[in-house]
Structure formats: structure tokens, C-alpha cells
Amino acid sequence: MKKFTADYVFTVDGKTPIPNGLVVTDDEGRILSVSSYNDDNDKSIIHHKGIIVPGFINSHCHLELSHLKGKIEEKEGLPNFIKKVLALRNVSEKEIITAMKEADKLMEKNGIVAVGDISNTSISADIKAQSNIKYHTFIEMVGIDPDIADELVEKADAMKSEFANAGSVSITLHAAYTLSKNLLKNFRKYCKTHKNLISIHNQENDDENALYRYKTGAFVDFYKDLGINIDHFVAMSKNTLQALVPLFPQNQNILLVHNTFTSLKDVYMLKRFDHGFYWCFCPGANLYIENTLPHFDFFTKSELPATLGTDSLASNKTLSILEEMKIVKNSRPEISFETMLQWATLNGAKFFGWEGELGSIEKGKKPGLNLITNFKDGHITDKSEVVKLI
Ligand SMILES: [Zn+2]
Structure with a gap:
């Protein structure tokens, strides 16, 4: 005892x-x-x-990007950040694994007992299987090309077996600006027959809103630079959240991550839908990449539960939920400690279905x-x- x-x-x-x-x-x-x-x-x-x-629940992390700590310039905006991540991905497996192990230990030391982790490969599976931390892995699908939608869902579903000993696992979408209508349609079909927790990067940058409203902004140039044709993409005259919510699967919990450029109208719009939406804030990463923070006061008006995440070491100086709480507190001192503590603990546990233990x-x-x-x-x-x- x-x-x-x-x-x-x-x-x-x-x-x-x-x-x-x-x-x-x-x-x-x-x-x-x-x-x-x-x-x-x-x-x-x-x-x-x-x-x-x-113990803290870290609702959003990318263990796979741990080796990028300190490698990407701060405050250059999301499109530049993604370009750097893509350019820096080809390093040795050994280097990636060593950095992931250290990140896992860092989170444990910082009182994190469970993590929702985004994965694009299965390289983190062994570390998760051996960790003292409980993991849920979101296998992430990225692809604006409608012709690869079938293949993306098949590949992500097949990868689930590689995480069989690594905690729970589901497949998910990356962000509004990296999906096609075909992918969304296939994903919705998949979610009808699978229990499948969803996480999506939401309005981390205002250019994704510009893409959906008028097909303008930095993501149009981003795709041009990458040589990817987006002629099929049709602007919807709405912010991404308003455009996508009616198309989301209805029978799964959905974690909306970042919400830095989510408007009050977007927040109120969600009241009309009874999907299992949760907010997830990663303020450390928002300061690192965009040098801005979500309008936390908008979300305290929302009835939806909020959670906290660290995002990855590519866009944060450490992996600590307490440090995320300090940023929220310094930005919005009127948000009570009890409210933030609920974001840091019970709400995340409920999202992942861990509230019986955590x-x-x-x-x-x-x-x-x-x-x-x-x-x-x-x-x-x-x-x-x-x-x-x-
Ligand atoms: Zn992320």
C-alpha cells in the first residue's frame, strides 16, 4: 500500500x-x-x-517526428513547416527510433500516462508495445488526389495489424487540405462497419479556410510547388469546418485538433450536429508554427469537451501537458485551473474510451x-x- x-x-x-x-x-x-x-x-x-x-492524457502527438526537434525554423507558417517536414524525413531508421524512445521517456517523466499518436508508418509500433504509456495510434491518410482514395483506405486498414501489440488503433484523415471528396466518401463507408476513432488537424492555418472558400491562399501555391494537380478541387464558399462537418462519419468520436483559425460561427455551427466532437488544443505548436493561439474564449462557450495535446517535437520544445496549460493560462487567465485540468485529464480519457481506468x-x-x-x-x-x- x-x-x-x-x-x-x-x-x-x-x-x-x-x-x-x-x-x-x-x-x-x-x-x-x-x-x-x-x-x-x-x-x-x-x-x-x-x-x-x-496522470495527464496527451491527445495529440506525432512520435514519428521526434528526430526533427529544433530542426525547423519557428514562426514560418504551416505550408513552410510541412515542406520542411517532407524534406527532412529521409534520415536513418536508427536515428528516428532513438529519438522516439527519448520522446516516449520524456512524456512519461512529464506525467503523461496515455497518448493519442498520429502515425504515417509503423516505425513506432515496437516502442509503443514496450512503453509504460498507453497509446492509441491514428494511422493517417494523406492525399488530395481523388484517384488514390481507394488505395489509401486499403493501405491504412492493412497497417492496423502492425500495431496489434501497441495499444488501440484506428485510421484517420490528416486535414481538410489533404483529402479528396472520394477519400471522405470511402472513409465514411469504412466508419460504418468499424469502430474507428477519428482525429483531424482542423484550421491550424487560415490558408486552409481560403482554399475552401475561394481556392486561394498558400495551399494553392503549395500544391503547384509540389507538382500536384488540384484542378478537380472546387471551392465551397465556406470555412473548412463548415464544409466538412456535414460529410463526416456520424457514429464515431471526432477529435478536432488545433482550431487556431476556427471562428465563433464555426463553433456555434457544430451545435446543430450530434457527432461525438471534441476539441484538442496544442498551443505550444501553434506558437511555434504560426505564432498565434486559438480563441480559447470561443470554445468555453461551446458545449463540446476540450482536450490538450503537445503535437510533435518538430513543432514544440518539449512534450509536456503542464507546459501547454501554462500557455493557455498566460493567454487566458480567466479560464479556471479546474477547467484546464479537465482538458488535460478526464476529457481525453473519455474521448479514447479510457475513463474506466484513467x-x-x-x-x-x-x-x-x-x-x-x-x-x-x-x-x-x-x-x-x-x-x-x-
Ligand atoms: Zn499534428
């Missing part, structure tokens, strides 16, 4: 924070009880300064426990650090 106490325990199960909180777990970390602590004579208890919270400190669960230091006036500070307790 293990006992952990801190100034407060935030259980994230709808109850108020417990002052002088005591969490008792079995040796494997399963929660036996949560209560207030007042026995000063119990020498088996170590009191921590700070707060105890559940996401909140409740009897019978095994969520992992993090200590957060330098917690002042009900909120984290720039000096806050995360210490993984279990």
Missing part, C-alpha cells in the same frame, strides 16, 4: 479539491481511497507541497498521480513543475 498527501488533491470527478488530501493506492497504483488527512503521527505518510492531480482519482481506477509544485492562488504559475508520483 502507498500513501500520498499534498496541500490539495484535485480528483477531477466533479468534487471540490480536497485540502490536506490523502490518496491511498495499492502497490500497482490502483486507488484504494481518497480523503482528507489529519493524522500528524503517521510516519508512513510523506506530505508534498503542492497539489496532486491524475482521467480522474477515484476508487478502483489506476490513473497515475502527478504532483504539481508552485501552485498559488488556485492556479499553476510559470514556476510550476510536474513530478510523477506513480
